[in-house]
Amino acid sequence: MKNPDPIPARVVALKTTPTPELKKQWRELFDTEPPPFNRRYLESRLAYRIQELAYGGMKPETVKRLERLGEEFDGGDRKRSRVRADLMPIVGTRLIREWQGAEHVVTVTTDGFEWQGRPYKSLSAIARAITGTRWNGWVFFGLKNRRART
Template identity: 35%
Template sequence: MSPIVETIECSQLENADAATLRWLWAEIKGSDPPRTFTARLMRLALAWEAQSNAQGCEAARSRRDWNRIIRRTSGTGANKRVEAAPGRSVCDGTRILKDWGGTTHEVLITARGGAIWNGQSYSSLSAVARAMTGTNRNGPKFFGLREEVKS
């Protein structure tokens, strides 16, 4: 963490001009700000950084790095994940069983995020849920992928 972040206060950012904000950005984040960022956006981002540092929160860069590591280790490279609740991933080859209408249905997740049910390919779990029930439904929720994990 840059020593500048530790000493900067939000009130100092309020009157800073664009050149000063760009310099602060480079010192704090280690790169130039995006070209589309106005002075107002740089102020907001730098103020957030200063506040999170003052409160002991992790930096946005650390959070992004952790998320990248999680994605890399969860096998999402070749296996595209279907939308799921945090911590619950569904990859190519995953078999989902669903009791519906007194029958247990088996759905197989395919490599492109689609699914196979009753020998027919579908573009998404929502399409399978619609075919299975006859109504529009959120597929991940219908198949229990959005439920909270209870321990």
């Protein structure tokens, strides 16, 4: 009888692996220090890397095409695209905030956010529309601690 493929189990195990262990695996698999990104980012990149090493990566032509498309999309600014990808909630995420007895639901879109059927570029604009005062939208919706220094 053939042994089952251990790779899927290894990838699934990432979800319950403690963060320090994820960072250890990152060092082993990438031979670099792990980036200061969130846990979800570490899990997804580790899952890809585990599969890449086991089954092979993308063809060089595919990599070149993706790099070209990335440059067209964000002007080749790798730092800007990396920060944006890490900070932005996933498209489709619903942010819910109660304000003065009313529940407000904001949906993350590819271009920004949607609230009450209208598109917005920033959470701060939505927070201002809800409260009538200036707010940091990330703080208002609980995505960033008011005291955190970033």
